[in-house]
Amino acid sequence: MQKLQSSDNSGTRATRRGGHGRLVASTAALSALGLLAAAAGAAAANRPARSSSHASVTTITWEASPISTSGPDLRKVLIADFERAYPNIKVQLISAPTNTDTNESQLETQISGGSSSPDVFMGDVIWPAVFGAHGLAVPLSTKLPKSFFARFAPGLVAGATYQGKVYAAPFFEDQGxxxxxxxxxxxxxxxxxxxxxxxxxxxxxxxxxxxxxxxxxxxxxxxxxxxxxxxxxxxxxxxxxxxxxxxxxxxxxxxxxxxxxxxxxxxxxxxxxxxxxxxxxxxxxxxxxxxxxxxxxxxxxxxxxxxxxxxxxxxxxxxxxxxxxxxxxxxxxxxIGGWNLYINPHTKNMSQDLTFINYMTGVDAEHVMATQFSEIPTNEAVRVQKSVIAVNPVLATVPHTRLVARPxxxxxxxxxxxxxxxxxxxxxxxxxxxxxxxxxxxxxxxxxxxxxxx
Missing domain, CATH: 3.40.190.10 (Periplasmic binding protein-like II)
Incomplete structure (x- = not known):
């Protein structure tokens, strides 16, 4: 399976163009904080409660580059699993450019212009500072409880942090x-x-x-x-x-x-x-x-x-x-190489976005990524599962490594x-x-x- 290569693994990155944006508060986001705080206790932090099928349906957009170029589309597999777990939230996939610099530039232009789409986007692990500094991503640490970030392997959250705030949720990673x-x-x-x-x-x-x-x-x-x-x-x-x-x-x-x-x-x-x-x-x-x-x-x-x-x-x-x-x-x-999940500050669906990120970095989704697609999970509990370690020698080695982010x-x-x-x-x-x-x-x-x- 040929995997998407992020620019942090090869090639010189282009100088970034700064954009401007303003965080938008919402009552939905506040209610989501309570929902995820409740879900974040003990083992339940990685297994959020399923939603009722009687509520109205909300559609969110997720922009992500193809993760593999052969076999099933990992993005669509995860979306299908998420929609079964949360039938009141539908996810519209927007396929982002495979070139990381083009992807970044396009997102900066869209979000700095005030677009509310995409609601959630997949981005490089070295984006938090530039997106955070210019108001192009929601500081997730202001929306989610500290217990949410405890699920990630040591070193990953530090790499997603800018000026004391966490701007991204580690999705899947790569490393030396x-x-x-x-x-x-x-x-x-x-x-x-x-x-x-x-x-x-x-x-x-x-x-x-x-x-x-x-x-x-x-x-x-x-x-x-x-x-x-x-x-x-x-x-x-x-x-x-x-x-x-x-x-x-x-x-x-x-x-x-x-x-x-x-x-x-x-x-x-x-x-x-x-x-x-x-x-x-x-x-x-x-x-x-x-x-x-x-x-x-x-x-x-x-x-x-x-x-x-x-x-x-x-x-x-x-x-x-x-x-x-x-x-x-x-x-x-x-x-550390790899990809994070970010939320657009202009989103109108904050509660649903947070639910989506919570699921995508939880045990179920991360297990699928590891066992079916050989991606390195960011969720610490999944990294040490026997079924994950058995996939290949790389995943068997992952639990024994130490991570450091770039500056x-x-x-x-x-x-x-x-x-x-x-x-x-x-x-x-x-x-x-x-x-x-x-x-x-x-x-x-x-x-x-x-x-x-x-």
């Missing part, structure tokens, strides 16, 4: 994983590495034994993916990009230099090819699937790709959480990310020392946050 050659590790009696240092050492051992050309491939090109990879090393080293208020850079630290120095050492040692400076997800996957690398860092879809026709490693691929640095607790951090808690995130990935790429290429690249990135981030260009 370590893929490894089971056959090669077995032949050399090597364990699955739990530290970055161990991964590097095992890679060199496998390369010296002439069992594989490269040790480890990942994403180091001058694009968003390099920010994703860097965030994992940075967080493992104890570093952060932004201050708690999101208004200044905290990147220029020994932790950041340590992270980037290690990334560069992968190249200089020969563990990672020098061409990593041009590698995005497809190049990294192709190298691994062709049998040329022992380890791969990539997103959830990389496993199915490695087991598809044409791959030279079918049956030989294992999945594990990402490593961390020596001396830190395992596992390392995985960067997207600022409307200037595109420029912040650009400052990171451009300088990371220069360090990987040897054009700048890791220390100088980090200093340059930090300066660029502060310029971006002050409203200036890079």
């Amino acid at each position: 994983f370590l893929y490894y050659r089971k056959d090669l590790l077995s032949k050399m009696h090597l364990p699955v590495p739990k530290t970055w240092e161990e991964l590097k050492a095992e890679s060199l051992q496998l390369q010296r034994a002439k069992l594989v050309k490269y040790g480890f491939v990942w994403e180091g090109a001058d694009y968003e993916g390099a920010t994703c990879d860097f965030m994992e090393y940075l967080t493992d080293a104890g570093g952060k990009v932004l201050s708690s208020n999101g208004k200044s850079s905290t990147l220029n630290t020994p932790a950041a230099v340590k992270a980037l120095t290690f990334m560069r050492s992968l190249v200089t040692s020969g563990v990672t090819p020098a061409a990593i400076t041009t590698y995005q997800e497809p190049q990294a996957m192709n190298t691994f699937d062709n049998g040329q690398a022992a380890f791969l860092r990539n997103w959830d879809y990389a496993y199915s790709a490695s087991q598809s026709a044409g791959s030279k490693v079918i049956g030989d691929v294992g999945v594990a959480p990402l490593p961390t640095f020596q001396g830190q607790s395992y596992p390392g951090y995985s960067n 997207s808690q600022t409307p200037e995130y595109p420029k912040v990310s650009q400052a990171i990935y451009q300088n990371v790429n220069e360090a990987l290429a040897g054009s700048e020392s890791p220390a100088k690249a980090i200093a340059n990135a930090s300066a660029g981030i502060n310029t971006a946050l002050s409203g200036g260009g890079l």
Whole structure:
């Protein structure tokens, strides 16, 4: 099943155009708060009460990009399930553009112009700040009880938060994983590495034994993916990009230099090819699937790709959480990708919108997404279900991972990310020392946050 690729997993994002909107209060929303608060207690938080078939019917609109391009349409499957559970709410699906930047621009134009449609929209995990800052999404934490957000896996709600308010409900997610050659590790009696240092050492051992050309491939090109990879090393080293208020850079630290120095050492040692400076997800996957690398860092879809026709490693691929640095607790951090659900501030159906979001992130819908479509559920209770873990090695690994969001808690995130990935790429290429690249990135981030260009 080919899955929709969000722009946070590949490609450079376009600079955003700010829109303007005003939140619209409604008595329906207030009644929905009571409804969902009552439904949020204990296990019932994920299983809302079904509605009566005697009330009037309300139609809401949901705009979402196709999630898969083959087999049943996941969106329509979930809508049908929801309408059976809530016969008084009908959902009209609006198919959004598959290009994330086009989708975002279209939504900004519609909502800033005052349109009440769509009522609910599916959007990238890095949208909360820009949509929140410009009044283009309802702060859900003002409409839903705290217990609602407790259902999500740690790290996901933080990624949906801007200035202390949660603007989105995590719908389904993606994250970084370590893929490894089971056959090669077995032949050399090597364990699955739990530290970055161990991964590097095992890679060199496998390369010296002439069992594989490269040790480890990942994403180091001058694009968003390099920010994703860097965030994992940075967080493992104890570093952060932004201050708690999101208004200044905290990147220029020994932790950041340590992270980037290690990334560069992968190249200089020969563990990672020098061409990593041009590698995005497809190049990294192709190298691994062709049998040329022992380890791969990539997103959830990389496993199915490695087991598809044409791959030279079918049956030989294992999945594990990402490593961390020596001396830190395992596992390392995985960067968050994926999609959230947002509510249009101009909606006239707030109560129904909240009911829809509550269902879509509840146990029933999340279980369907995981077991029938292999999507990674955001609902913590579903992530650990035996039926979900049994689907594939990726979902079996998910409960053992730790998540970290990108520094997207600022409307200037595109420029912040650009400052990171451009300088990371220069360090990987040897054009700048890791220390100088980090200093340059930090300066660029502060310029971006002050409203200036890079």
